[in-house]
Amino acid sequence: MTQTLFNRQQVAALTGLTSRQLSYWRKTGLVTPNSYTEGGHARYSFTDLVALRAAKRLLEAKVSLQRIRKCLQSLTGFLPHANRPLAELSLVVTGDVVLVFHGERAFDALSGQEWVFPIAELVREVEQLQQQQPQQAELFPVAMEQAEEYA
């Protein structure tokens, strides 16, 4: 199967990354090229480009390479199906965290801790609690005490 591959210059032009960065990222395993020429020159696939762009944007969002690597590492644990998280997943990023959206859920890419938390639910929750406590409501006559204040 023939696949379009990109050389150093093309990748640099398409992603805005420097050779030095590509070199370092390759060396540290952050984004490795699809393949190498016989001469040992890197060749990046289209998917590689997407991963590179993703990493670059994370970097621009003040996420350090170190953190990106850790996130990728833990993501392979949480989502074994994602072969290339950087090229596949939907992420929300602030300088401090990388949040992964996966279906209806959101969780921290680093810790895996999940917490989606719509306040609207709390309103219903409190309403229910209120109804589950009818005795309480009788034991402590709120109406009277209110009268005390608003009379």
Place this chain on the structure above:
Amino acid sequence: MTQTLFNRQQVAALTGLTSRQLSYWRKTGLVTPNSYTEGGHARYSFTDLVALRAAKRLLEAKVSLQRIRKCLQSLTGFLPHANRPLAELSLVVTGDVVLVFHGERAFDALSGQEWVFPIAELVREVEQLQQQQPQQAELFPVAMEQAEEYA
């Protein structure tokens, strides 16, 4: 206008918070009661209960009171319309951050930094970049180099 108000015991029963916590949160301004009796006793409104529950859930999600307070403080800056963020906004929480969803956007409750960042966009982005660089594609004949590798 008559409003249902809740006393200490009721609030404790409905929220699962201790008197001590209510006292401290009141003192530090995290969640203050709707009003006080003439005797100086706190009376919480329904909205207060929702705010208390929200704060409690943030706490359970390992967000410290200190952080919650800071978030509330900066939220009043970012979203002046939200009088009671804890009772109104949709939040996504991990131990380290509080993310606020406001319409289509998501941003860090603390820094206000906004970053929603779907990878799918990057794919289109790279495709476009690719098409904007036709000269490059000609200058560096990928097909030939590929032949070198896959022949």
Place this chain on the structure above:
DNA sequence: AATGGACAAGTTTTACAATTGTTGTCCTTT
């Protein structure tokens, strides 16, 4: 022309101590 190595400036993380915050318990006051 592209890669790898070595050096250096700047940045990020880590580790740890000092400080500050949170909550329980007990006691006094209203």
Place this chain on the structure above:
DNA sequence: AAAGGACAACAATTGTAAAACTTGTCCATT
């Protein structure tokens, strides 16, 4: 009953120095 104050144990934040990481530049190699 509820609130407030004082004390103590535990938790979180801050500050900071040491270590590790990133990236540019220059040079040698292929």
